Amino acid sequence: MASVRDVTLDLLRERGMTTMFGNPGSTELPMLADFPDDFRYVLGLHEIVAVGMADGFAQASGRTTMVNLHTAPGVGNGMGAIFNAQANKTPLLVTAGQQARSLMTVQANLTNRDAVRMPHPLVKWSYEPPRAEDVPHALARGAHLASLPPRGPVFVSIPMDDWGVEADPVATPHQMGRTVSGAAQPAPDSIRELGERLARAERPVLVAGPELDSQPGWDAAVALAERLRMPVWATPATGGGRLGFPENHPAFQGLLPPAVGPLGETLAGHDLVLVAGSSVFPYYPNIPGPPLPDGASLVAITSDPDEAARAPMGDALVADPALTLAALVGEVTESGAERPPERPAPEPPEKSDPMSPSAAAATLADVFPEDGIVVLEAPSSTLAVRNRLRLSRPGSYYFGAGGGLGFGLAAAIGVQLAQPERPVVCVVGEGSAQYAIQGLWTAAAYDVPVTFLVLRNEEYAILKWFASLESVTGAPGLDLPALDVAAVAAGYGVAARSVRTRDELHAALGDAIATEAPSLVEVRVAPGMAVG
Numbered sequence: 001m002a003s004v005r006d007v008t009l010d011l012l013r014e015r016g017m018t019t020m021f022g023n024p025g026s027t028e029l030p031m032l033a034d035f036p037d038d039f040r041y042v043l044g045l046h047e048i049v050a051v052g053m054a055d056g057f058a059q060a061s062g063r064t065t066m067v068n069l070h071t072a073p074g075v076g077n078g079m080g081a082i083f084n085a086q087a088n089k090t091p092l093l094v095t096a097g098q099q100a101r102s103l104m105t106v107q108a109n110l111t112n113r114d115a116v117r118m119p120h121p122l123v124k125w126s127y128e129p130p131r132a133e134d135v136p137h138a139l140a141r142g143a144h145l146a147s148l149p150p151r152g153p154v155f156v157s158i159p160m161d162d163w164g165v166e167a168d169p170v171a172t173p174h175q176m177g178r179t180v181s182g183a184a185q186p187a188p189d190s191i192r193e194l195g196e197r198l199a200r201a202e203r204p205v206l207v208a209g210p211e212l213d214s215q216p217g218w219d220a221a222v223a224l225a226e227r228l229r230m231p232v233w234a235t236p237a238t239g240g241g242r243l244g245f246p247e248n249h250p251a252f253q254g255l256l257p258p259a260v261g262p263l264g265e266t267l268a269g270h271d272l273v274l275v276a277g278s279s280v281f282p283y284y285p286n287i288p289g290p291p292l293p294d295g296a297s298l299v300a301i302t303s304d305p306d307e308a309a310r311a312p313m314g315d316a317l318v319a320d321p322a323l324t325l326a327a328l329v330g331e332v333t334e335s336g337a338e339r340p341p342e343r344p345a346p347e348p349p350e351k352s353d354p355m356s357p358s359a360a361a362a363t364l365a366d367v368f369p370e371d372g373i374v375v376l377e378a379p380s381s382t383l384a385v386r387n388r389l390r391l392s393r394p395g396s397y398y399f400g401a402g403g404g405l406g407f408g409l410a411a412a413i414g415v416q417l418a419q420p421e422r423p424v425v426c427v428v429g430e431g432s433a434q435y436a437i438q439g440l441w442t443a444a445a446y447d448v449p450v451t452f453l454v455l456r457n458e459e460y461a462i463l464k465w466f467a468s469l470e471s472v473t474g475a476p477g478l479d480l481p482a483l484d485v486a487a488v489a490a491g492y493g494v495a496a497r498s499v500r501t502r503d504e505l506h507a508a509l510g511d512a513i514a515t516e517a518p519s520l521v522e523v524r525v526a527p528g529m530a531v532g
Ligand SMILES: Cc1ncc(C[n+]2csc(CCOP(=O)(O)OP(=O)(O)O)c2C)c(N)n1
Pocket: 080, 377, 378, 379, 380, 381, 403, 404, 405, 406, 428, 429, 430, 431, 432, 433, 435, 457, 459, 460, 461, 462, 463
């Protein structure tokens, strides 16, 4: 007889979901018993790490990924990371063990009283199957749902005594081998109308968002931008968890600022704003102003109906942005307009001791390999890193679009596991690193060769910047004296160095990227916000 567990493993196998992340407890052990050789379990020492690693792995592999947590407290600990996965549109199958069915009503220890409600606002679907026999179907349903646009996490709670129950012999064969796919092509009329609108525009501009981060997405965006001579902006860093356009392309202008007024001002002179694969817009902070230049109109293409509906202005087309841009290329004729001016190369950073974050970013750019991937969570240095690394391949950049710290360090490990051939550098503030610091143990224990570049400025610099923006004085808790991340890394088994000068940083980063083991380079940087 095949058990619920046997059938579940087969369903996961046939979907290629054989890498599982988690942190186990007694309620999960029946699922993990006699763990099959063709599966890989990656242990995170805290749930924010397990979910964050799964997030990075799912994004970088393109596959829905399972992460298994320990009943209510495990889900509770992981919620910040589930929030991030939702913002990143990451297809995660989040599962948690539950007390045995016969003990749930008496609320025995570890019963999750309302398992379905707990992660509810953060997931596309939250479920506890009514019968043990429904577990495989519920997991398959969750995995399909997670992978359909807009992608995102789902949650299934599984009572611990379900795994050994005999699977339903009638229903099971029908559940195996199903494919469920979806990428919406816009209606031909919509494409024609949008093509005509673009042709009528005198100065159109393209804003590229994370949903375009694939070779077909980049190819379509580049072809359309070149054909219409459009300058291209990246959607603001706050929501641009991935890259929608090559940053070394002459049409690329940089990142839009995230606040309403400055964003609108940056688009001055354009009469049509075409947004592809982004919300309109991931605004922050609240600096009011006209959201669009006078007389300009906007069209957004997104596969997310909610993103389309909640946009504060403009029209929206709900369809796959890459397919839509590719269809538009065939619809418009080559523009005779002048090519947009190229953005200037950043100025060499000024010398100082400690070095500025811009100098650290410039040093990283000097050694950054052509096929490198950067995972970024260094809030006050975000713009410096984005403006100095001109990434030229899809799938080269990951950033927690939700803004919940703890994504970066954990996700970098998942990205590296999914992309073992490409060097991964995690640029992280010493404050941000603490939210997922236990991930260093996983990197060491599983030999995941991420280079962690820790920017140590001894404060929560971005919060000091926000304080001045919000006219807040005297706020406590914004300094981080004597936080020695290199020493902590050594405790987790990761080789670590502290450096001070650009030459030392250059050498240390070069070595770290070249080694096949995880390593951490901590560099002292000047406090304060870096803008480029
Ligand atoms: C889970 C979570 N808690 C708190 C915050 C608020 N927060 C945003 S940035 C930041 C400071 C990050 O410090 P660090 O990584 O050292 O970067 P710096 O600002 O110095 O560049 C904090 C605490 C958050 N975004 N997420």
